[in-house]
Amino acid sequence: MPPFPFSAIVGQDEMRQALLIAAVDPAVGGVLVFGDRGTGKSTAIRALAALLPPMNAVAGCPYNCDPASPADLCPHCATTPGARKKSEKKAVPVVDLPLGATEDRVVGTLDLERALGAGVKAFEPGLLARANRGFLYIDEVNLLEDHLVDLLLDVAASGVNTVEREGLSLRHPARFVLVGSGNPEEGELRPQLLDRFGLACEVATPTDIATRIAVVRARDAYERDPDAFCAAHAKEDAATRKRIEAARKRLPAVTVPDAALEQAARLCLALGTDGLRGELTLMRTARALATLDGAGTVTDDHLRRIAPAALRHRLRRNPLDESGSTVRVERALAEVFA
Structure with missing residues (x-):
């Protein structure tokens, strides 16, 4: 099923504006969206993935290295002759970080298949590698375990993920826009992580009848025929994508x-x-x-x-x-x- 179109989201203007700002300038530091359940937080964030213009990346690189930024290349691209000349268009990654994820799954670990089969110590990239130059999304971020919060604080501050695992020592770029959502009734966010978000949005359940009806009709139409619904909003999404591209150039x-x-x-x-x-x-x-x-x-x-x-x-x-x-x-x- 295709993601819900960004342009079809009804209301929640502050949240949509914050996400567009983060798409134009990742240096703002990420977006935190707190509010009631069922107010479109996750829907809007996932809709952003389909809206973003594609990016240039080194062909075959698991870290999405930018061929135009030699200083930020991963160890593999930096030591491979001619790697910077080969590029491909890729969708900007929007990676989900599950609450139950292990530290190895997040930062990466030893590739056991290659270690056991070929006797070679090789690194298996984690979620932070996939999220480089993209978005890292954490639903219910206020419930994230403390050891993962500490890990994210270190990486978000430096833009580099340092891995020391089973005799492996590796550093790779991990620059991403952190996007979190949650319900304040389920617990507060640690102040250190809260301060890392550039923007914090409050979303609430609509209180006027017209808006509630518009939300229900849009969601029902999407679930009944997702392809037709997305096609009906494709022109508006394309216009928003061009607006983001133009804004990046003017910034x-x-x-x-x-x-x-x-x-x-x-x-x-x-x-x-x-x-x-x-x-x-x-x-x-x-x-x-x-x-x-x-x-x-x-x-x-x-x-x-x-x-x-x-x-x-x-x-x-x-x-x-x-x-x-x-x-x-x-x-x-x-x-x-x-």
Whole structure:
């Protein structure tokens, strides 16, 4: 069955906007989607896979190495003569990381078949290798085991997966956009991992009748005839794909004025965010949003539109303020941009 079309998703504008921003600029740091069950979180993330433009990769490379970036090649491509000249178009990988996955399955391990059959110590790449230059998706990310969280934190910070297994020692590129979804009622996310996500979106069950009917009709039509439903939305998905490609090309030319950076800093100071990651994320996401809009310069409007998703998960707990994080961000926006 083909994936549900991205353009057919009803509502959930903040989530769709965040995923498009991550597709345009992976440097934003990933997307976290928290909300009720049955609100389209997994559907939207998997729909993104079919929407993404194909990428150039070294032919036959299990790590999806970019032939245009010699500094980021895996050990095999770096030592194989002529490997950089052979490239192929590949779909951008969107890899699921199951909650019950073992550490060996995630980072890779010794290829037992070759070890027993040929007596050769060879590396069998894991999920992080497959996700290189793509997306790593974790459903129910708040239930992920602590040892896997620690592993992901190390790899996400360095962009390199280091494996020491059964006499093997290997390093390979592992740069991916981390995408997680979950239900806050089932547990909180560790602060260290939460801080690694560039954007955090809140999704809720629609409360108006018209939207609920539109969602049910779309899902029913998809399940009754997936091919026809996808064909009906193919033109819209193609237009979105072209929009992503054009935005990627324009991104380096988008400017961020000092006035916009000053407003971002004022906003983070007003909210009391730790460190400077808040300003960096605001700058990167506002720039990606501007290029999606076709603008050449980041404006206050771009900052206001993306600030809740970029900052709501970076706020300290305030026992004297029972307001939700989104309300606190909106209140600060009203003060700073008054």
